[in-house]
Amino acid sequence: MPYSRHQGLVTFAFLAPAIILLVAVLIWPVLDLVGRSFQDPGGPFVLYARLLEVPIYLRVLARTLLFSVATSLVCLVLGYPVAYALARARPLARAIILVCILLPFWTNLLVRTYGWILILNPQGIVNTVLLQLGIISAPLDIVYNFLGALIGMSQIMLPYLILPVYSVMVKLDPQLANAARTLGAGPVRTFVSIYFPLTLPGVMAGLLLVFTISLGFFVIPAILGGSGGLLLAQLIEFNVNTSLNWGMASALSTTLLAATLLLYMIGDRWLNLGAIWGLRR
Amino acid sequence: MADETAFSLNKREFLTGMVAAGAAAMVPAAAFGADDRLVFANYGGSWEQAMRKAWMDPFTKETGIQVVSASGNTLGRMQAMVEAGKVEWDLVEGTPDLASVGIQKGLLEPLDFKVIDRSLMLDRPEFRSDYMVPGVILGRLLVVNQKLGPVPPEWPSLFDVARFPGKRAFWTKADSGLLEIALMADGVPADKLYPLDLPRAFKKLDTIKKDILWFETVTQSEQFMRDGQAVMGLLADGRAYNVKNSGGPVEILPEASILLWSVLVVPKGAPNKQAAMRFLSYIYTVKAQTAIAMEYNYGPIMQKAIDQLPPERVALISGGPSTKGKGVFLNSAWWNENLERVTEQFLNWRLG
Numbered sequence: 001m002p003y004s005r006h007q008g009l010v011t012f013a014f015l016a017p018a019i020i021l022l023v024a025v026l027i028w029p030v031l032d033l034v035g036r037s038f039q040d041p042g043g044p045f046v047l048y049a050r051l052l053e054v055p056i057y058l059r060v061l062a063r064t065l066l067f068s069v070a071t072s073l074v075c076l077v078l079g080y081p082v083a084y085a086l087a088r089a090r091p092l093a094r095a096i097i098l099v100c101i102l103l104p105f106w107t108n109l110l111v112r113t114y115g116w117i118l119i120l121n122p123q124g125i126v127n128t129v130l131l132q133l134g135i136i137s138a139p140l141d142i143v144y145n146f147l148g149a150l151i152g153m154s155q156i157m158l159p160y161l162i163l164p165v166y167s168v169m170v171k172l173d174p175q176l177a178n179a180a181r182t183l184g185a186g187p188v189r190t191f192v193s194i195y196f197p198l199t200l201p202g203v204m205a206g207l208l209l210v211f212t213i214s215l216g217f218f219v220i221p222a223i224l225g226g227s228g229g230l231l232l233a234q235l236i237e238f239n240v241n242t243s244l245n246w247g248m249a250s251a252l253s254t255t256l257l258a259a260t261l262l263l264y265m266i267g268d269r270w271l272n273l274g275a276i277w278g279l280r281r
Numbered sequence: 282m283a284d285e286t287a288f289s290l291n292k293r294e295f296l297t298g299m300v301a302a303g304a305a306a307m308v309p310a311a312a313f314g315a316d317d318r319l320v321f322a323n324y325g326g327s328w329e330q331a332m333r334k335a336w337m338d339p340f341t342k343e344t345g346i347q348v349v350s351a352s353g354n355t356l357g358r359m360q361a362m363v364e365a366g367k368v369e370w371d372l373v374e375g376t377p378d379l380a381s382v383g384i385q386k387g388l389l390e391p392l393d394f395k396v397i398d399r400s401l402m403l404d405r406p407e408f409r410s411d412y413m414v415p416g417v418i419l420g421r422l423l424v425v426n427q428k429l430g431p432v433p434p435e436w437p438s439l440f441d442v443a444r445f446p447g448k449r450a451f452w453t454k455a456d457s458g459l460l461e462i463a464l465m466a467d468g469v470p471a472d473k474l475y476p477l478d479l480p481r482a483f484k485k486l487d488t489i490k491k492d493i494l495w496f497e498t499v500t501q502s503e504q505f506m507r508d509g510q511a512v513m514g515l516l517a518d519g520r521a522y523n524v525k526n527s528g529g530p531v532e533i534l535p536e537a538s539i540l541l542w543s544v545l546v547v548p549k550g551a552p553n554k555q556a557a558m559r560f561l562s563y564i565y566t567v568k569a570q571t572a573i574a575m576e577y578n579y580g581p582i583m584q585k586a587i588d589q590l591p592p593e594r595v596a597l598i599s600g601g602p603s604t605k606g607k608g609v610f611l612n613s614a615w616w617n618e619n620l621e622r623v624t625e626q627f628l629n630w631r632l633g
Contacts, residue, residue: 060632123508123510238624244382
């Protein structure tokens, strides 16, 4: 069919610049990185053997995955209602909510991070208020640990969850919920059986975005997390900048990449992640 | 009109121009080094300003050689420049591994000690090398909050949580001096520290583990001490004085100092090598060493320069008489060989 072939060519022509750019700045460097991790003078698997032998690496990898999952879930719990409010709001209110979501997004990362220290530290706003109200008798440990890193990280990642969920919600036909109600379903049943499943593609896309970005995050866990925020990105940074062991940095990055892809494949199998991209229904 | 004709080349002119440009690009950069200027890659900031006032400007005045500062003075960049055969720096300041790794990988020019006089230099074996000279002495000092009252200026104080309760601020890096401090507090003599007994150090550190507040950046370390989140800490000298001078509630105890030094090296193939040698020869005079000590608290590398300083200045000098000879030098050669292995164990200990 000549028409269809022509259309295919046009599609390809439109995509070509993006594909060339992706190959040049993403795919090629990633392949180079993976290659480096097998090029230790001692043999191709020396670095991976060390990664398995020395306990710190797998421990930190596990912590990194756990941290990213926790961040994604916190964002879901906080972000889903916001996305719902956003989808239901009138235009003016919607604009105001959107600005509120995006304003921190445009603020410098370090400013936000140090802002959290002012709020969370033992003499910070939260602890001072709670102490003066007599709710607590000693300052809460809410910064320089896993919790502090999680709080800072969740705030930064929230827009990545809210926006995809919102984009699915606005397209939903409000009549569907009404139909469920007229057929006798209560509000909870309507939400659980009708509304939530329909927003699932947005939820999955949001979770995946937050999870993937969190995996490689450096600044916030390093500053807000203390020892609890020790994640793989910091080990990679050490190998790149301090010990100049780029082979080890590559091996760590490759391991993180492999773990991410593996998790994605599992998710695809069990949660039908492929549906997000419209690959199948 | 004139501009227009100047920029409209015909084809032949264009081609000739291209050939000329190509030929120029093929001539090695060194050929352009007229030694009437030199590029000095250093740490920048207020330290660069101090060096400019004490060293660079007087040197230019005396010799006519301009000194241009460059930033990004890392080992990685120096290696990339030397390997690419396109060296832009004539002199590089850095941590001792810049010299040890540089020598190992053949990235450095031997220094000309017929030009540079090091007879007055502090006599430490690690300062003697054909490829580097020490720059200045840097310290990491014990800083304590005033509300603790008088604190004995010695390492065991850091571990005395009963007498001095509160958080201790330490660097997240394994080679900050913390492991050495733990061993000394546990009774290891300063001259018997290396090779470090890691299990013993970690065991000692376990006793204050829950009282440690880790800082990732030096700015954080200042904040911790200034607002009292930490009551004790090991801070870089400049940062410690920043806190004190800006009214922070702290005392500095220089008798408890961990000492390091900076190195100065000339990368292989530096275009203005001779100018770099002359600059090094200039800063290795008593006059220049005294001048830098007046501008910045880093320790000069000559006892004669320290002798000429006013007493109130001497008190601030890292590694100077205020340490009462108790400052402990980090063994950079040992660290250079063991940094990766020790960092792995250190992080593993931190995760508990």
